Amino acid sequence: MTMRLDDFLDLLFRKAREAGLTEFEAYASSGDSFEASVHAGELIAYNVSSAAGLGFRAKVNGRMGYASTQALDEDAADMLVKGAVTSATLTETDDPQFIFEGAETPKLELYNPALDVIPDAEKVQMALDLEKKALAVDKRISTDGCAVFYSAGGRRIVNSKGMDAAFRDNAIGAYVSAVARDGARAGSAYRIAMGRSGAPDFDKLAREASREALDFLTAEPVPSGSYPVVLRASAALELLAAFADAFSADEAQRGLSPLKGREGEVVAAGCVTLLDDPLNPTGLAASPFDGEGVPARHKAVIDGGKLTALLHNLKTAAKQGVSSTGNAARGYSSAISVAPTNFYFQPSEEPLSKLLARAEGGLLITELQGMHSGADAVSGDFSLSAKGYRIENGAVGRSVDQITVAGNFYELLKQVLAVACDLEFGQPGRSCFGSPSILVEKLSIAGK
Amino acid sequence: MISRSAAELALSAALETGGDFAEVFVEDTRRNRLQLMDERLDSVTSDRSHGAGVRVFSGASAYYATTNDTSPEGLVRAAKQAAAALLGAKKLAVKPLDVVVSPAPFPVKQRPGDVAGSRKSAILHAASKAARAEGAAIQQVIASLSDVETDVLIANTEGVFASDRRTYTRLGVQAVATGGGGNQTGFQGPGRHMGYEMFEALIDPEAAARTAARTALTMLAAPLCPAGVMPVAIESGFGGVIFHEACGHSLEATSVSLGNSEFCGKLGQRIASPVVTAVDDGTLQGEWGSIKIDDEGTPANRLVLIEDGILKNYMIDKLGGRRMGMPVTGSSRRQSYAFAPTSRMRNTFIAPGDSEDSEIIATMGDGLYAAKMGGGSVNPATGEFNFAVSEGYWVKDGKIDHPVRGATLIGRGGEVLRKIDRVGKHLKLAQGMCGSISGSVPVNVGQPLIRVTGMTVGGR
Numbered sequence: 001m002t003m004r005l006d007d008f009l010d011l012l013f014r015k016a017r018e019a020g021l022t023e024f025e026a027y028a029s030s031g032d033s034f035e036a037s038v039h040a041g042e043l044i045a046y047n048v049s050s051a052a053g054l055g056f057r058a059k060v061n062g063r064m065g066y067a068s069t070q071a072l073d074e075d076a077a078d079m080l081v082k083g084a085v086t087s088a089t090l091t092e093t094d095d096p097q098f099i100f101e102g103a104e105t106p107k108l109e110l111y112n113p114a115l116d117v118i119p120d121a122e123k124v125q126m127a128l129d130l131e132k133k134a135l136a137v138d139k140r141i142s143t144d145g146c147a148v149f150y151s152a153g154g155r156r157i158v159n160s161k162g163m164d165a166a167f168r169d170n171a172i173g174a175y176v177s178a179v180a181r182d183g184a185r186a187g188s189a190y191r192i193a194m195g196r197s198g199a200p201d202f203d204k205l206a207r208e209a210s211r212e213a214l215d216f217l218t219a220e221p222v223p224s225g226s227y228p229v230v231l232r233a234s235a236a237l238e239l240l241a242a243f244a245d246a247f248s249a250d251e252a253q254r255g256l257s258p259l260k261g262r263e264g265e266v267v268a269a270g271c272v273t274l275l276d277d278p279l280n281p282t283g284l285a286a287s288p289f290d291g292e293g294v295p296a297r298h299k300a301v302i303d304g305g306k307l308t309a310l311l312h313n314l315k316t317a318a319k320q321g322v323s324s325t326g327n328a329a330r331g332y333s334s335a336i337s338v339a340p341t342n343f344y345f346q347p348s349e350e351p352l353s354k355l356l357a358r359a360e361g362g363l364l365i366t367e368l369q370g371m372h373s374g375a376d377a378v379s380g381d382f383s384l385s386a387k388g389y390r391i392e393n394g395a396v397g398r399s400v401d402q403i404t405v406a407g408n409f410y411e412l413l414k415q416v417l418a419v420a421c422d423l424e425f426g427q428p429g430r431s432c433f434g435s436p437s438i439l440v441e442k443l444s445i446a447g448k
Numbered sequence: 449m450i451s452r453s454a455a456e457l458a459l460s461a462a463l464e465t466g467g468d469f470a471e472v473f474v475e476d477t478r479r480n481r482l483q484l485m486d487e488r489l490d491s492v493t494s495d496r497s498h499g500a501g502v503r504v505f506s507g508a509s510a511y512y513a514t515t516n517d518t519s520p521e522g523l524v525r526a527a528k529q530a531a532a533a534l535l536g537a538k539k540l541a542v543k544p545l546d547v548v549v550s551p552a553p554f555p556v557k558q559r560p561g562d563v564a565g566s567r568k569s570a571i572l573h574a575a576s577k578a579a580r581a582e583g584a585a586i587q588q589v590i591a592s593l594s595d596v597e598t599d600v601l602i603a604n605t606e607g608v609f610a611s612d613r614r615t616y617t618r619l620g621v622q623a624v625a626t627g628g629g630g631n632q633t634g635f636q637g638p639g640r641h642m643g644y645e646m647f648e649a650l651i652d653p654e655a656a657a658r659t660a661a662r663t664a665l666t667m668l669a670a671p672l673c674p675a676g677v678m679p680v681a682i683e684s685g686f687g688g689v690i691f692h693e694a695c696g697h698s699l700e701a702t703s704v705s706l707g708n709s710e711f712c713g714k715l716g717q718r719i720a721s722p723v724v725t726a727v728d729d730g731t732l733q734g735e736w737g738s739i740k741i742d743d744e745g746t747p748a749n750r751l752v753l754i755e756d757g758i759l760k761n762y763m764i765d766k767l768g769g770r771r772m773g774m775p776v777t778g779s780s781r782r783q784s785y786a787f788a789p790t791s792r793m794r795n796t797f798i799a800p801g802d803s804e805d806s807e808i809i810a811t812m813g814d815g816l817y818a819a820k821m822g823g824g825s826v827n828p829a830t831g832e833f834n835f836a837v838s839e840g841y842w843v844k845d846g847k848i849d850h851p852v853r854g855a856t857l858i859g860r861g862g863e864v865l866r867k868i869d870r871v872g873k874h875l876k877l878a879q880g881m882c883g884s885i886s887g888s889v890p891v892n893v894g895q896p897l898i899r900v901t902g903m904t905v906g907g908r
Contacts, residue, residue, distance in 0.1 A: 042509065049512075069496045071496060079496065092484070096492070144703070145709035188712070222897040256624060311575055370856060372823055373835055374822070374834065374906075383854050383908070402904060404675070444908040446905060
């Protein structure tokens with residue numbers, strides 16, 4: 001039998017005290033989600049999910065133990081207490097551990113009630129309309145993914161030091177992947193948008209995905225060589241996501257980040273400013289507090305090319321004698337780590353066209369693939385499958401595919417010549433990455 | 449985990465609005481993870497996930513709802529949510545649940561839940577020590593042990609009442625070598641569908657750790673790989689990720705049933721070089737990608753995908769089968785109850801051929817020998833794939849000359865399959881986690897040493 005969360009917490013904390021625990025904490029997350037997928041004018045998948053999980057941690061002899069569950073019953077309460085004690089007993093690290101007493105957190109509006117009341121049938125219709133718009137662009141277009149989705153979630157931290165903090169958020173989004181076919185050739189492109197102010201611009205998503213898919217029908221590799229490259233916002237943010245761990249003090253303290261100990265040094269070109277801003281409600285990783293309950297705050301990680309700070313939680317901050325930046329990350333079933341929130345390169349006021357004009361004979365990269373294998377955050381090396389366009393006469397020219405783009409992220413940061421004004425955010429996970437388009441002096445391209 | 453009558457109630461509720469098939473999937477999973485870093489165990493977590501998913505079909509449309517509440521009332525509530533979007537009237541009754549599918553699970557001698565934490569800790573310490581002993585440049589070792597015991601129950605309106613217990617154990621060792629101003633990593637991740645007896649006969653944690661460390665050390669000294677189009681020899685074991693990405697995903701009903709695969713409508717036709725025979729086998733005893741039954745309750749089988757270059761079979765789940773008018777293949781899988789299942793790979797490999805490894809290298813001229821592969825990805829609609837080479841060597845005039853780092857291989861599946869001109873004799877499997885629309889599932893990839901006559905190698 002599943003219990004109400006408050007009743008379960010009472011039971012759990014009573015059992016924790018009975019077991020002699022004095023410092024402990026529960027982290028509860030819950031989420032409802034909806035997704036409607038369509039194909040060829042038909043609804044093909046309709047998913048409604050509701051899930052909740054609870055993580056428990058406790059400090060035993062200075063060490064932190066963890067256990068978690070999705071079942072909220074008496075057995076689960078026993079298992080959590082026993083599991084956390086076992087975990088703490090096995091753990092060998094002498095790193096300082098914290099249960100935070102809580103502090104006043106900023107007020108953020110992250111839940112839009114207007115999204116909550118859109119009927120599911122209307123969201124199905126939105127997905128059907130989105131596909132119709134994509135197909136209407138050209139008769140050679142089909143889709144291999146077209147969906148509208150909605151999610152609403154809540155998080156709550158309650159602990160033995162009196163903290164009881166909670167917030168909830170929601171967002172709606174849409175996705176369309178267009179495939180253009182002509183004989184044996186196929187070209188594909190996708191667009192995704194997600195936000196909490198209202199439904200995305202379906203016309204724009206459909207038009208851009210279909211037109212770009214058509215462009216790739218005639219794409220060809222370019223000769224291998226070194227090219228000036230404009231990374232379109234959608235590609236630049238993927239690259240940032242792949243290397244974001246390098247900005248974690250946790251990774252640095254473990255010797256896994258080349259940025260270790262380099263606070264105060266110039267690590268990027270002067271036009272590069274990198275922000276972590278959990279207070280920006282348009283970013284979908286916004287939250288009033290982090291995974292330890294520490295209040296969220298805006299900070300620059302790179303300011304005008306200079307590394308100003310790494311991201312910290314309470315443990316990494318204590319080890320380095322600094323304050324937490326409010327970047328403790330956790331899911332209900334994971335131990336505390338460090339992660340960015342809304343993490344993005346600050347845009348300039350220059351339009352993308354200005355960047356293209358400065359990259360004559362170069363490439364505009366629109367899509368990068370292979371991030372989870374072809375990008376190594378420890379070394380900074382990347383070698384990724386890419387698509388895009390030639391830059392001809394200062395503008396977007398012939399399409400290009402079957403190439404790889406290779407370089408080193410830490411070298412690339414220094415070779416940024418300009419950033420554009422077109423800031424875009426990607427799909428949120430535990431973090432939400434963003435970037436405007438970026439002009440890079442030179443990258444290695446393998447093609448024909 | 450739930451009674452027949454609870455399942456029947458939920459199935460009946462799921463059919464209330466005119467669905468023509470319904471299914472209940474219930475799961476209870478216990479998971480432990482230990483991680484060692486800086487020569488100390490720094491994170492120990494245990495988790496129990498528990499929930500159910502109810503799926504309803506109406507023609508080729510699928511409706512799915514999930515819940516953590518597996519009480520009879522909770523299941524009925526989820527069933528009603530799944531059925532809510534259908535606006536018809538009940539047209540089908542639930543058959544008695546008398547098709548019992550409960551094969552004996554793969555044998556487990558040492559259940560993860562019964563193994564002492566101290567023994568798990570000792571395995572990680574041994575691995576870390578062994579990796580560090582390979583060289584002073586090994587400055588960090590992250591070793592982890594994950595074990596999972598999961599009970600699943602599947603009931604559907606065709607009368608199926610199926611259950612299974614799955615036990616997985618996996619070691620991961622990442623070694624980081626530091627020197628010359630840079631870091632390089634090596635990884636090994638051996639795992640099996642079994643308990644901790646895996647470490648007695650089959651897996652030596654120290655040997656795995658040494659292999660990971662040697663990759664990191666070798667790559668530390670390696671220059672960057674030259675870029676261009678060249679012959680590529682890909683080693684056995686995890687090298688099989690090339691078939692997994694370049695072809696395997698495009699043979700799943702997930703893409704084939706919607707006309708979104710380059711291999712649509714090609715059954716019986718040549719899609720690969722005649723030296724290529726490829727198999728997806730869910731039945732291999734204790735292997736990482738093996739399952740006794742799939743997540744729709746169908747017993748697993750051995751499925752020949754390509755025989756001597758000719759396409760023989762697709763991997764098909766119930767929904768895909770409805771769209772394609774073809775039977776299921778026992779390979780419908782999901783990460784957990786939170787996902788509706790779809791056709792997925794299990795243990796997928798290129799079968800042994802008749803070439804000698806030495807001849808494959810000796811006759812390739814100049815090119816790349818990919819000794820260890822990282823992961824990759826594919827877009828089935830266009831066949832465009834990519835994957836990373838984690839340990840590569842430059843081959844000069846048929847001889848392995850020196851290590852190279854930073855290489856990526858890209859291409860289109862259909863093209864690369866036709867360019868495989870050698871398949872060696874020694875099949876090896878390796879473990880990975882495969883991600884798709886039904887989540888992340890354990891799979892084996894595999895092959896003997898193979899050679900591709902020309903591939904685009906990304907490097908600098």
